[in-house]
Amino acid sequence: MDIKRRALVDRLASSNAAMSVLVVLLGFLVGTILVLAVGRDPANMYRAIIQVVSGFDLARGTWNARYIGEWLVASVPLILCGLSMAFAARAGLFNIGAEGQYIVGLTVAQFASFYLPSVPVFHWAAAVVLGMLAAAGWGGVVGFLKAKYAVSEVVATIMMNYIALYVSRYATQLIPGTNTYKTPSFPATARLSNSWLESVTNGSRLNTGLFLALAAVLLFWFVMEKTRTGFALRATGFNKDAARCSGINVQRSLTLSMAISGAFAGLAGCIVALGSFGYGRVLAGLDGYGFNGIAVALVGNSTAIGTLLAGLLFGMLQSAQPLMQSRQIPKEVTYIISGLVVVFISLRSGIGLLLEARSKEQAKSAARKGELRDE
Amino acid sequence: MDMGDKNAIELLGITKVFPGVIANDDITLRVRENEIHALLGENGAGKSTLMSILFGLYDPDAGTILIRGKEARIRDPNDANALGIGMVHQHFKLVRNYSVTENVILGIEPRTKSGNVDTARAERRVQEISALYGLQVDPHVRVESITVGMQQRVEILKTLYRNADILIFDEPTAVLTPQEVDELMSILKRLKAEGKTIVLITHKLREIKEAADRCTVLRRGRLVGTVDVASTSEELMAEMMVGRAVKFRIDKAEAKPGAIVLKIEGLTVRGSKGHDAVRGLDLEVRAGEIVGIAGVDGNGQAELIEAITGLTKPSSGRVLLKGKDVTDSSIRERIRWGIGHVPEDRHKNGLVLKFRLDENLVMKTFDREPYSGFAGLLDFRAISAHADALIGQFDIRAGEGSATKCGSMSGGNQQKAIIAREIDLSPELLVVAQPTRGLDVGAIEYIHERIVAERDKGRAVLLVSFELDEIMALCDRIAAISKGEIVGVVEARDADEREIGAMMAGLKGKTG
Ligand SMILES: Nc1ncnc2c1ncn2[C@@H]1O[C@H](COP(=O)(O)OP(=O)(O)OP(=O)(O)O)[C@@H](O)[C@H]1O
Ligand SMILES: [Mg+2]
Numbered sequence: 001m002d003i004k005r006r007a008l009v010d011r012l013a014s015s016n017a018a019m020s021v022l023v024v025l026l027g028f029l030v031g032t033i034l035v036l037a038v039g040r041d042p043a044n045m046y047r048a049i050i051q052v053v054s055g056f057d058l059a060r061g062t063w064n065a066r067y068i069g070e071w072l073v074a075s076v077p078l079i080l081c082g083l084s085m086a087f088a089a090r091a092g093l094f095n096i097g098a099e100g101q102y103i104v105g106l107t108v109a110q111f112a113s114f115y116l117p118s119v120p121v122f123h124w125a126a127a128v129v130l131g132m133l134a135a136a137g138w139g140g141v142v143g144f145l146k147a148k149y150a151v152s153e154v155v156a157t158i159m160m161n162y163i164a165l166y167v168s169r170y171a172t173q174l175i176p177g178t179n180t181y182k183t184p185s186f187p188a189t190a191r192l193s194n195s196w197l198e199s200v201t202n203g204s205r206l207n208t209g210l211f212l213a214l215a216a217v218l219l220f221w222f223v224m225e226k227t228r229t230g231f232a233l234r235a236t237g238f239n240k241d242a243a244r245c246s247g248i249n250v251q252r253s254l255t256l257s258m259a260i261s262g263a264f265a266g267l268a269g270c271i272v273a274l275g276s277f278g279y280g281r282v283l284a285g286l287d288g289y290g291f292n293g294i295a296v297a298l299v300g301n302s303t304a305i306g307t308l309l310a311g312l313l314f315g316m317l318q319s320a321q322p323l324m325q326s327r328q329i330p331k332e333v334t335y336i337i338s339g340l341v342v343v344f345i346s347l348r349s350g351i352g353l354l355l356e357a358r359s360k361e362q363a364k365s366a367a368r369k370g371e372l373r374d375e
Numbered sequence: 376m377d378m379g380d381k382n383a384i385e386l387l388g389i390t391k392v393f394p395g396v397i398a399n400d401d402i403t404l405r406v407r408e409n410e411i412h413a414l415l416g417e418n419g420a421g422k423s424t425l426m427s428i429l430f431g432l433y434d435p436d437a438g439t440i441l442i443r444g445k446e447a448r449i450r451d452p453n454d455a456n457a458l459g460i461g462m463v464h465q466h467f468k469l470v471r472n473y474s475v476t477e478n479v480i481l482g483i484e485p486r487t488k489s490g491n492v493d494t495a496r497a498e499r500r501v502q503e504i505s506a507l508y509g510l511q512v513d514p515h516v517r518v519e520s521i522t523v524g525m526q527q528r529v530e531i532l533k534t535l536y537r538n539a540d541i542l543i544f545d546e547p548t549a550v551l552t553p554q555e556v557d558e559l560m561s562i563l564k565r566l567k568a569e570g571k572t573i574v575l576i577t578h579k580l581r582e583i584k585e586a587a588d589r590c591t592v593l594r595r596g597r598l599v600g601t602v603d604v605a606s607t608s609e610e611l612m613a614e615m616m617v618g619r620a621v622k623f624r625i626d627k628a629e630a631k632p633g634a635i636v637l638k639i640e641g642l643t644v645r646g647s648k649g650h651d652a653v654r655g656l657d658l659e660v661r662a663g664e665i666v667g668i669a670g671v672d673g674n675g676q677a678e679l680i681e682a683i684t685g686l687t688k689p690s691s692g693r694v695l696l697k698g699k700d701v702t703d704s705s706i707r708e709r710i711r712w713g714i715g716h717v718p719e720d721r722h723k724n725g726l727v728l729k730f731r732l733d734e735n736l737v738m739k740t741f742d743r744e745p746y747s748g749f750a751g752l753l754d755f756r757a758i759s760a761h762a763d764a765l766i767g768q769f770d771i772r773a774g775e776g777s778a779t780k781c782g783s784m785s786g787g788n789q790q791k792a793i794i795a796r797e798i799d800l801s802p803e804l805l806v807v808a809q810p811t812r813g814l815d816v817g818a819i820e821y822i823h824e825r826i827v828a829e830r831d832k833g834r835a836v837l838l839v840s841f842e843l844d845e846i847m848a849l850c851d852r853i854a855a856i857s858k859g860e861i862v863g864v865v866e867a868r869d870a871d872e873r874e875i876g877a878m879m880a881g882l883k884g885k886t887g
Contacts, residue, residue: 047812100672140546199502219723226752226753227747227750227752227753228741228742228747228753229751229755230747230753231734231742232741232742233740233743234730235727235730235734238728238729238730239723239727239728240724241723241724242723242724242727243725243727243738244686244706244723245684245686245706245716245718245724245725245736246706246710246739247706247707247709247710247711247739248707248738249705251708268698296729
């Protein structure tokens with residue numbers, strides 16, 4: 001019996017990161033088979049993906065960095081909404097409200113860009129800060145209700161999502177010059193555009209939001225893993241009773257985690273509003289980043305780095321869609337892959353068991369062979 | 376006697392390795408048919424692991440299992456059930472809002488012809504079985520409304536309903552009151568009389584003496600030996616298991632009580648069921664003494680502790696710590712001001728099982744120096760150094776040292792970790808509830824010594840235990856509690872077990 005090898009397999013099976021990677025590979029495998037099944041060339045799917053992440057068009061042998069930029073643009077709000085979900089999850093809360101918090105951030109940022117003085121840097125920075133604060137309040141209220149009156153955060157956030165949507169629609173239409181779907185253009189000082197990023201990515205919409213998102217990932221990791229606030233949040237998430245007994249203020253933890261969670265989603269809203277669009281939008285419906293954030297956090301195991309990678313993955317699938325279609329690959333295959341990844345992740349414990357059982361079988365048959373040889 | 380030599384269970388050369396520990400190292404155990412076989416060993420010796428292997432919860436890394444002489448592959452509990460093996464776990468696995476009968480038949484419900492659950496038939500069966508083995512339970516009531524002892528009987532019924540004739544009990548008495556222990560002992564004997572084979576894990580030598588025929592001792596994952604209980608003294612069994620002689624008496628000097636540390640005045644606390652669980656209770660604990668609360672479970676002990684530690688707000692009365700009124704203070708303030716607390720339910724309130732050992736050891740101090748520094752940054756080096764020190768000092772055994780997840784530690788070592796954390800806080804007042812529940816005799820000896828040492832350092836200790844023996848041995852003064860009131864306080868040196876027993880039953884005693 002090889003104890004060392006067993007221990008390694010045990011560790012892999014219990015490692016969330018390894019499991020996520022495996023699950024993603026599995027998702028792609030099934031996606032590939034599906035593409036084959038509908039009679040298309042899966043190589044085209046991978047060519048599209050390679051073009052998204054590297055800019056290389058293997059078919060034509062050309063390179064265009066704009067694809068990379070657009071990939072990152074699509075990933076940024078996914079990463080941030082993933083962080084939002086993950087932060088609450090670490091404190092034991094299920095934040096379905098990232099969508100609403102995102103809308104609040106977006107709406108406040110749109111207002112701020114029309115009503116704040118048009119001073120360079122200050123203008124967008126203040127708009128972002130206000131958007132995040134408003135979204136933090138939007139989320140924090142839910143955390144407070146949960147902490148104080150045991151109101152289910154799931155129900156509360158779902159309602160708050162719709163309140164956010166309709167309040168946003170109504171309020172945005174009050175901005176002078178707004179028609180049924182858009183406001184006038186933002187002043188240039190309110191935009192998050194970054195000429196350097198634009199030039200290195202050949203004129204993509206990539207903007208300062210990228211740096212803000214990376215800073216958010218770092219902040220998440222730092223707060224969660226390195227500070228006493230994070231310690232208290234994690235303890236609350238794992239065992240509320242023991243946390244309370246140890247003198248941790250559980251009510252504060254819950255409120256704070258929902259507020260910070262809301263701030264992350266709100267930042268996503270600000271970046272989409274001020275980075276990707278030159279004008280304010282009267283939202284016709286939910287953008288869906290908040291809900292996709294749930295999947296991102298799930299695949300990323302609610303860790304900072306995991307959420308970053310998962311956000312990039314989902315962003316990649318999203319921005320590969322048009323390229324796939326132009327290569328006769330149905331774009332729905334990306335939905336199938338991301339759906340499968342989420343399903344597989346949910347089955348994680350099952351897959352872990354399976355792996356363990358397999359490795360045991362192998363160890364046993366190896367041992368048996370060893371015995372035979374000895375005889 | 377011809378029940379002699381047929382073996383019901385043979386575990387041959389069982390080995391099981393977990394990361395960092397060999398939980399079972401080439402263990403061979405033979406259990407004869409129709410005997411009560413005790414399994415004894417220190418905390419973390421590997422008893423639960425060995426029985427989990429027999430029940431199909433873990434796969435052994437090596438070894439063979441024979442059931443009634445035939446080699447068996449037990450891959451999961453269903454295989455075990457099919458072989459007539461049942462297990463009563465330490466933590467019950469019952470559906471709280473189902474009735475007793477529903478719990479018993481869960482998964483193998485008898486059906487009527489139309490395919491519905493045949494409740495009438497099931498209830499009849501449950502009643503038959505409970506009558507046969509003397510397991511008194513009401514088959515109609517919901518599990519959430521019955522006592523722990525009854526819940527355990529439901530677990531036993533579950534195994535019997537599945538026709539088990541080999542029954543494994545993992546520390547069944549750790550959660551029971553003394554009366555319930557007596558009842559369980561007679562149930563075990565009854566089961567044996569009806570032809571069952573029983574494996575009993577327990578740390579209580581007295582229970583082994585009372586019920587078991589033979590006893591197998593494990594130490595640190597290895598087999599020490601199997602002995603005949605009737606011809607082996609408790610001292611010898613304890614020595615086999617710990618590897619050294621164990622003192623059964625606590626040596627302690629006369630207490631030197633100092634100033635009053637804890638003063639409780641007219642305390643009334645509403646219990647979870649809506650009635651007053653603590654009713655106008657008065658109590659004093661002085662520095663340098665151990666005061667024990669003796670009483671039957673459910674007489675307000677839990678609520679009293681909650682009010683002292685700040686988990687519940689009392690409806691009236693005051694709690695004074697060194698003269699300061701802390702009745703309305705937060706839990707955190709009380710910890711800072713010097714209240715340490717070893718909670719009764721260590722999994723619920725004591726530990727974060729998914730945290731590492733070093734994190735659990737700083738649960739109450741992580742937010743101060745030296746564990747938190749500038750800008751609330753955690754100092755992981757200080758945190759793990761602290762853990763290493765306590766691991767050494769308190770002999771906490773954990774496979775991967777300070778990085779071990781507490782959930783994978785044995786019950787006894789989890790308790791040691793909590794005691795270590797609380798004593799390390801060096802509190803003015805140490806409130807301990809059931810500190811040695813589920814611990815081996817060596818660990819009990821050690822924890823008692825530490826509690827006495829805290830007293831001798833001039834700390835006040837309030838001990839709640841349902842075991843009168845423990846209270847009698849450890850305390851300097853004993854307060855008997857009944858229906859939320861202190862019915863009498865006696866000096867331990869002239870306390871009489873019967874007198875305290877009478878007070879616990881509610882008869883007024885003297886106060887002093
Ligand atoms: N699932 C697990 N993962 C890792 N280590 C484990 C696991 N279960 C048990 N162990 C380790 O194996 C050893 C034996 O544990 P086990 O629970 O069998 O002890 P025990 O004799 O039942 O102790 P106790 O009397 O405290 O219940 C301990 O060192 C424990 O930490
Ligand atoms: Mg055990």
